[in-house]
Amino acid sequence: AQKITQTQPGMFVQEKEAVTLDCTYDTSDQSYGLFWYKQPSSGEMIFLIYQGSYDEQNATEGRYSLNFQKARKSANLVISASQLGDSAMYFCPWRNDMRFGAGTRLTVKP
């Protein structure tokens, strides 16, 4: 199975600042993809953004963007202008086998 690593168990960011959440992967596949999900304290899983290995541009969706670096095997999520409602767990599952990493808990401070 592919391995997804989220090296930051917890992150803090000041409201209105940008934050980067790391996600690295280990694969020899040529075709792959990664999702990012948000899980607030309510427990629901919310799909944020998807990046495919053949996508020519980094994915963006509103305040969310991906810093996708294939050579480094990383697909880091960038959240711009953080809001208090961004406080949540964040996961980056692997598309090919839908495995999840341990996640990163983001806390936005007022």
Next chain:
Amino acid sequence: DVKVTQSSRYLVKRTGEKVFLECVQDMDHENMFWYRQDPGLGLRLIYFSYDVKMKEKGDIPEGYSVSREKKERFSLILESASTNQTSMYLCASSWTSGIDEQFFGPGTRLTVL
């Protein structure tokens, strides 16, 4: 909107009981998944199914079984519940493999006493 429902939000069972967790999706998805979520471990895949009557083991299938008799329903069965199966259980569904994201149910928090 796609909806994935799980039969219970909270469940308390005794050690040795047989436990059924039900998951139903209403969007004709081919794929369905069962995960358990524990603090510090993220989501771990228990079983998944790509079609009716079809099942594949995930990373932690021991102590669990599944059933998919109809396309919309995927059941997780704990044959003899144990305290180490106390966890949050999440069901998800998706269309065929590709770039389609998973849709998750609200989760069932199971406590085994």
